Amino acid sequence: MSEFDNLYLCPVCDNVGPLNPDDLTCDKCDFKSCYVARHINEGTRKFWIQKEESLGNWRFEKRFSTMMKNVIPDDKELIKIFSKSVKELFRTFQQNKNNLRDIFPNYTRDYKRTTGRRERGWKGKGPGAKSITMQKQSSLRGIIYEGAMNKFCEEHELFEPIRIPVPYYDDKRELQTDYEPDFWFNFNGQQIPVEFKTYEKTKMVKSNFIRGIKQSRKYGHKSAITHNNPKTYSAIIVCCPEERKFSCAIIDDKVKHM
């Protein structure tokens, strides 16, 4: 156990503090369902900081959008503004390439240890304990880049980071908390869930997009119930930091015919 192993992380205000037994309440903002914090390996963090400082500019990769061309919605204005906004996010990234020491996160959520705490503290009642184990296991690279993107989204007028799971009722009318897209894209009153994916070198290819696309469609359908998204649109942003490529698409159910 190191000095970093007994901390909590508040998803709402990013506060990190000493872990109390059986209580995951944030000392700063009073949010009740914090996570046990997992310290992000300093070597990995430094590795990506140095990459960003030394590698070239991010480039929009056309291959992905060409691939998605026949399965995107007909709303041309939406597609145009979305692509433009994603390019702006990566431009902000570019402009901050020497500030990433302060932008890349130091902590992430330790889902496994959180589940144990919540089950003890809440006696298994309430949302969070049961479905927390179903959440995605992202790579450290994914966590680091998503943390940065979250900050850039906060500064963008059309993007909004999603900090805590969105509660919803399943078919059996049970409250679930396993639904947490990365961001909302807010456009003309519509709220479209966005899935952000990073890929390692040479892995930004069609066969690897399928998982992200499926996940994105699930969120599209759920958001039609929880938010204003009647057409069940969902969005995906993909990037490969080492190859400096990024791309994006808004999709609907047509994607099944891809």
Ligand SMILES: [Zn+2]
């Ligand atoms: Zn807080």
